[in-house]
Amino acid sequence: MSTTALPDQGRPSAEVLAELQRFGVDDPRYKEGRLWSLVYYLDEDHAGFQAQAYEAYSSANGLNPTAFKSLKRFESEIIAGVADMLHGSPDVCGVVTSGGTESCLLAVKTYRDLARSRGVTRPEMVLPPTAHVAWFKASEYFGVKVRLLPLDGKLRADATRLPRLLNRNTVMVLGSAPEYPHGSIDPIEELGAVAARHGVPLHVDACVGGFILPFMEMNGHPLPLWDYRVPGVTSISADIHKYGFAAKGASTITYRNLDYLRHQMFVYEDWPGGVFASPALLGTRPGGAYAAAWAAMQHFGKSGYRDLARRTMQAFDAIRRGIEGMPALHILGEPSGPLLGYGSRDPDVNIFAVGDQMDARGWNINRLQRPDGLHAMITAGHLAVVDDYLRDLQDAVAAVKADPALARSGSAATYGLMSHVPLRGMVRSKVLDLFAQMYRAGGQGVDLHAAPAAADGLGSRGNALVQRLAQWYVQRRQRRQGRR
Ligand SMILES: Cc1ncc(COP(=O)(O)O)c(C=O)c1O
Known part of the structure; x- marks a missing residue:
């Protein structure tokens, strides 16, 4: 059967479902704790519970908040629960969004429009380089x-260094709690004091931390203040589909009061389809995601989230201690949990080669750049595999130390190359080309997992997109050298 065209005749649902399941055979083994990003998985019971809650409202549409009163009720109760969790006053208000990226995009749109209403025409925002990439997307x-x-x-x-970056065009400042690459919490109290003094809004990106830091604090974990208790904080994003353990498609953005939120709203009064108002980016808003998010929050409550935070931090502490005990490795920055990054401090141990060795042992680990490193987004589900992970990491480091040439093969060579290629504009345009190929009509024909030609000396392992980039860069360099 062709997989490229809509079938002429429909197929029985059982057959379709069986095939759909088979599509997943090569996906990351997240249920076994092998994946260290992307998925927040507990067990089949919880997954089944979320699927039922989602299914009950999978056709419902939150586009018009007056139509499905059920969905507006889910949204109001979710926002009230988040405001309470983040120590907001009764004035805190917000909306449920489709994910962290939508929440971040909305904050930028809101503050740009607030500033516009005050006459700013060339808006700027201040971000640390560790801000999630969603903020750079919002900038564009x-x-x-x-x-x-x-x-x-x-x-x-x-x-x-913040005061000298602020000017009359600054529409907002961003801090993260914690940031994605290294798990550090930015100094929100200090940022808030400067922002408040200059009358500039401060958004806290707690997409990762929103549903775990409050419970770590309740468990007695010492943390700096980062939520609405900090006077300068004007808005916070917190994802339910991350450490809230809701089905995918649920985040929140809350504001200190309605004076901010009203700039997020869109109203068009002259549309022939009727007067239109929308609180967020999406038109149709998926009812199933709201229902599942509400259900997760009701199911766990403070006690359940505290228990998850306790187990997560047990895994985090064990991994952190284990890495600190390996002389060749070091933790990047000062992570507060629940995620961390680590690099190499031994010139004979290339950290990307360690990543390759971990891949070979069946783990699925993200790479970092500037500085080079490996990444671990740790959940309670990882508690069961901590010992295996650390044992394999130790073996991986030993294997690389015994054979430093590993740094010049596999994906280590390509990651190393790509993170240090000086021509970022060229990298950008090449990535754009590759993405465009992937998304062109029939783009599934582009096999990103195919090994690049052996002649490039880059091996076949690792992220194929990065490998293709590196292949292009090496060939380009060779062409230029040939011309000289
Ligand atoms: C700090 C931070 N902000 C925003 C996002 C974007 O969230 P999403 O992937 O749900 O769009 C992430 C994702 O990991 C994140 O770590």
């Missing part, structure tokens, strides 16, 4: 120029 989408706030020695935003 909404035409808000980024000013980068340098990091301190612990890879946190350096609040002392």
Whole structure:
């Protein structure tokens, strides 16, 4: 059967479902704790519970909040629960969004429009380089120029350098709790004091931390203040589909009060389809995601989330201690949990080669750049595999130390190359070409998992997209050298 065209005749649902299941055979083994990003998985019971909640409202549409009163009720109760969790006053308000990226995009649109209402025409925002990439995407989408706030020695935003980056075009400042690459919490109290003094909004990106830091604190874990208790904080994004353990498609953005949120709203009164108002980015808003998110929050409650936070931090502490005990490795920055990054401090141990060795042992681990490193987004589900992970990491380091040439093969060569290629504009345009190929009509014909030609000396392992980029870069360099 062709997999490229709509079938002429429909197929029985059982047959379709069986095939759909088979599509997943090569997906990451997240149920066994082998994947360290992307998925927040507990067990089949919880997955089944979420699927039932989702299914009950999978056709419902939150586009018009007056139509499905059920969905508006889910949304109101979710926002009230989040406001409480983040120590907000009764004025805190917000909306449920489809994910962290939508929440971040909305914050930028809101603050740009708030500033526009005050006459700002060339909007700028201040971000640390560790801000999630969604903020750089928002910069492009909404035409808000980024000013980068340098990091301190612990890879946190350096609040002392903030004042000189602010000017009358600044529409917002961003801090993360925690940031994605290294799990550090930016100094929100210090950033908030500067932002408040200059009358600039401060958004806290707690997409990762929103549903775990409050419960770590309740468990007695010492943490700096980062939520609405900090006077300068004007809005917070917190994802339910991450450490809230809801089905995919659920985040929140809350604001200190309606004076901010009203700039997020879109109203068009002259549309022939009727007067139209929308609180967020999407038109149709998926009812199933709201229902599942509400269900997860009701199911866990504070006690359940505290228990998850306790187990997560047990796994986090064990992994952190294990890595600290390996002389060749070091933790990047000062992670507060639940995620961390680590690099090599031994010149004979290439960290990307260690990543390759971990891949070969069946783990699925993200790579970091600037500085080079490996990444672990740790969940309670990983508690069961901590010992295996650390044993394999130790073996992986030993294997690389015994054979430093591994740094010049496999994906280590390509990751190393790509993170240090100086021509970022060329890298960007090449990535764009490759993505365009993937998404052109019939783009599934592009096999990104195919090994690049052996002649490139890059091997066949690792991220094929990165390999293709590196292959292009090497060939380009060779062509240029040939011309000289
Ligand atoms: C700090 C932070 N912000 C925003 C996002 C974007 O979230 P999403 O992938 O749900 O769009 C992420 C994702 O990991 C994140 O770590």
